[in-house]
Amino acid sequence: MIRVLLADDHAAIRAGLRMLLATAGDIEVIGEAGDGAVAVANARALRPDVVLMDVRMPGTDGVTATRQIVEEGLSEVLVLTTFDLDEYVFGALRAGAAGFLLKTAEATALVDAVRHVAAGDGVVAPEVTRRLIAELSAPRAGNGVGHRGPVTELPEDLTPRERDVLAGLGFGLSNAELATELMISEATAKTHVSRVLAKLGVTSRVQAAIAARDAGLA
Numbered sequence: 001m002i003r004v005l006l007a008d009d010h011a012a013i014r015a016g017l018r019m020l021l022a023t024a025g026d027i028e029v030i031g032e033a034g035d036g037a038v039a040v041a042n043a044r045a046l047r048p049d050v051v052l053m054d055v056r057m058p059g060t061d062g063v064t065a066t067r068q069i070v071e072e073g074l075s076e077v078l079v080l081t082t083f084d085l086d087e088y089v090f091g092a093l094r095a096g097a098a099g100f101l102l103k104t105a106e107a108t109a110l111v112d113a114v115r116h117v118a119a120g121d122g123v124v125a126p127e128v129t130r131r132l133i134a135e136l137s138a139p140r141a142g143n144g145v146g147h148r149g150p151v152t153e154l155p156e157d158l159t160p161r162e163r164d165v166l167a168g169l170g171f172g173l174s175n176a177e178l179a180t181e182l183m184i185s186e187a188t189a190k191t192h193v194s195r196v197l198a199k200l201g202v203t204s205r206v207q208a209a210i211a212a213r214d215a216g217l218a
Contacts, residue, residue: 001027002050002115002118004029004048004052004114005031005048005050006018006033006051007033007039007053008052009034010054017052024111024114031048035057036061036064037060037065039065040069050076050114051075052114053078055081062079063095066095067095070203076118077096078098078101078123079097079101080101081102081103093210094207096202097204098121099124101113105125120190121175121205122169122209154166154217155200157199158196162195165192166200166212167212168182169193169205170213172209193205193208
């Protein structure tokens with residue numbers, strides 16, 4: 001059973017999510033939070049597999065809460081947001097969220113996203129994947145969230161195969177897609193991904209994808 005914590009400041013949205021996820025059969029909502037501080041506290045107490053996190057909440061926002069939850073290794077975080085690609089979304093991804101999904105997503109897409117994140121895969125709404133990558137990699141004036149700055153130096157101990165895996169992450173490939181692309185087993189792809197994340201010092205596939213883009217691999 002996948003244990004989920006809901007974090008959203010709108011009670012009606014939490015109620016709707018609870019009802020939707022209850023139909024999945026393998027997902028259990030174990031708690032709720034109306035702001036980021038409560039989300040962190042509940043994550044510490046309940047240790048969910050996935051936190052569904054809104055980014056804009058009163059008090060402690062979803063970005064700060066995501067960073068704390070990920071840094072403490074309490075849970076995977078899947079951000080639910082509207083399609084505005086603002087600094088809160090980018091901040092959540094850089095803070096370690098496993099991905100984000102639009103609140104307008106179909107019920108089956110949301111359930112699948114929760115399952116994928118619980119299994120260690122990253123999830124980004126397919127409607128915005130290309131736009132997200134373009135925004136993150138596009139040079140901008142000032143200190144905008146999409147500003148690349150200098151090309152990121154990758155760890156010297158990355159093997160050629162791991163660089164290939166990182167490049168694939170930069171294009172948003174899943175473990176299954178990496179396995180097909182590199183002609184390896186899915187289990188081997190998953191192992192390579194774990195090693196790449198460890199060497200980069202990041203906690204999510206999305207962070208690795210950003211690093212790949214910044215390094216010019218994707």
